[in-house]
Amino acid sequence: MSRSALLVLADGRFPAGGHAHSGGAEAAVKAGRLTDAAGLAAFCRGRLHTTGLTSAALAAAAALGADPYALDEAADARTASPAxxxxxxxxxxxMMRAARAAWPGPELDELAAAFPRGAHQPVVLGTAARAAGLGPEDAAHCVAYETVSGPATAVVRLLGLDPFQATAVLARLAPELDEVAARAARAAERALREGLDALPAAASPLLDLTAEQHAAWPVRLFAS
Incomplete structure (x- = not known):
């Protein structure tokens, strides 16, 4: 298992497109629900324990080699918002483009061929983790971190928030990131024994609603 590969996959500079997405933070800022570092912490914590847990478990299951077709269907079923x-x-x-360049191999090639319009990002990330020699908890950690680091980076731009404050929010969330990654990995292992219905299905209805509104904005800074 390569810790260096984990750092590469989790690096915000890995060219997987996440920089263009705010994870719902742009809509929350515009609605006045996210105005400062304390609001960022609450937003990230809520996102981590709902959609973050669900996505992390999907990635962990992909890293364990679960059927990608079934995983993609499970991801669709757990994502209420079309946007x-x-x-x-x-x-x-x-993510597929970046992962195939970094860790070329048959698993990623097969997934790319099966989903020419793109599989759900956690499914691709988990498969990339597997190709990189990483385990399910590693994949879950990548997703958990991305779940909170994306909004934190976006809010620095959206609010002009002090980046030191944004980084402090992420640092304080570290124990919860570890907890969510471990829960996601355990759930993925159980799902391989009992079926994918055992994967978490935690959701955030407000994020779903605001994502639909955000997608209709004529002008926006972030894609989502």
């Missing part, structure tokens, strides 16, 4: 489903597939396509 977020479309965003997940766009991110999946971009």
């Amino acid at each position: 977020l489903r479309a965003a997940a597939r766009r991110l999946g396509r971009q």
